[in-house]
Amino acid sequence: MNAEFEKLLKLNSDGLIPAIAQQHDSGEILMMAWMNKESIDETLKTGRVCYWSRSRQSLWRKGETSGNSQKLKNLRLDCDGDTILLLVDQEGAACHTGRRNCFFYEATDKGVDVISEPIMSKEEMYGKK
């Protein structure tokens, strides 16, 4: 990571920063996940998005098991340096449920609706197990 970027970047007490993934051409918000310094470096170097998995405590190369990888178009940082925006080209489904994006619950003060359906089955994403 170059010094200018490192100076702007503000990681939280766990060394992490939230990263929003947006489909670069349609503007669809695909998902939100976390990155650490190592995953940011790898993403910038390889052009494939790599997150940090908080549950597995390891690097999470998006698509390494599902094939649904994210090709990086642009990486942006916000005014406070504490949120990343990834403009990506998403292969297949971004969500582990097989939906194109993760934001499929729409809430009002009256209730919650599911507003999209899977575009891929679990078998297609993770193989028959």
Added chain:
Amino acid sequence: MNAEFEKLLKLNSDGLIPAIAQQHDSGEILMMAWMNKESIDETLKTGRVCYWSRSRQSLWRKGETSGNSQKLKNLRLDCDGDTILLLVDQEGAACHTGRRNCFFYEATDKGVDVISEPIMSKEEMYGKK
């Protein structure tokens, strides 16, 4: 907050959840901030976006000092219940720097560029102090 939404919602150990604000028609990502239960309830009730300010430890009614408020169009929750997406209609500039959105640093492995300029002056946003 209705019971169905409350069951899906996963707040962090501080009782907070990250919320992405996206301009509803253009798809532009404006900012990312944090909400707590009270600010979510207020947002759903009033139709004006209210965050939780971690620095001030108080409700932050977006636009209450700058006039740059956010009218709520839709509130969505992701698959894990731990990130909110707000589709909004943004008045003026979302960023405290006077820029339309907060993500104006573009980073590569070589350096960082500033890719947008303010659309409003500090005086226009916060009055002459």
